[in-house]
Amino acid sequence: EGLSTVIIGRPNVGKSSLLNALLKEKRAIVTDIPGTTRDIIEEIINVGGIPLRIIDTAGIRETEDVVEKMGVERSREFFAKADLVLFVLDAYTGITKEDIEIANMLRDKKAIVLINKIDLDEGRIDPAELRKLVGDKPYLKISATEEIGLEELENKILEMV
Numbered sequence: 001e002g003l004s005t006v007i008i009g010r011p012n013v014g015k016s017s018l019l020n021a022l023l024k025e026k027r028a029i030v031t032d033i034p035g036t037t038r039d040i041i042e043e044i045i046n047v048g049g050i051p052l053r054i055i056d057t058a059g060i061r062e063t064e065d066v067v068e069k070m071g072v073e074r075s076r077e078f079f080a081k082a083d084l085v086l087f088v089l090d091a092y093t094g095i096t097k098e099d100i101e102i103a104n105m106l107r108d109k110k111a112i113v114l115i116n117k118i119d120l121d122e123g124r125i126d127p128a129e130l131r132k133l134v135g136d137k138p139y140l141k142i143s144a145t146e147e148i149g150l151e152e153l154e155n156k157i158l159e160m161v
């Protein structure tokens with residue numbers, strides 16, 4: 001029940017912060033330590049009267065940590081089954097090699113690209129660079145912690161599911 005909306009991205013881009021912001025609750029642990037989220041976290045959010053399953057995942061990266069590795073594997077499984085993907089980027093760090101690897105998995109998926117941490121910097125990801133990364137997938141600038149762009153995001157989700 002509920003279409004599954006899966007939040008993916010490399011570690012530290014703000015996936016768990018986004019889950020919390022959409023839930024309006026401090027559900028997931030948020031730190032600046034990469035690899036904080038290990039297991040997936042699944043909650044129901046109500047968007048415009050429609051219940052959506054929202055799933056926070058471990059940041060996708062190469063890791064030697066056994067538990068984190070299992071988390072990354074689960075992230076990939078949930079990603080594969082997702083009805084809609086929220087692909088989170090970090091406006092402050094810009095696009096990295098890890099982002100490019102994740103973007104390559106996105107091709108045949110319904111996805112919204114989120115440029116998070118827009119409160120810190122909006123200059124490091126330019127539209128041309130983004131188009132190269134994600135083609136014509138829609139994108140929004142947001143801040144999960146400062147709650148910028150979340151209403152637009154909810155509207156976009158409704159448009160897409």
Ligand code: GDP
Nearest residue numbers: 012013014015016017030031032117143144145
């Ligand atoms: P995750 O690893 O992708 O789940 O990232 P987290 O949600 O744990 O956040 C990683 C770090 O980025 C934490 O220190 C957050 O407080 C910070 N962060 C997340 N979203 C934002 C944002 O919109 N703006 C700013 N300034 N910091 C953010």
Ligand code: MG
Nearest residue numbers: 015016036037
């Ligand atoms: Mg997390």
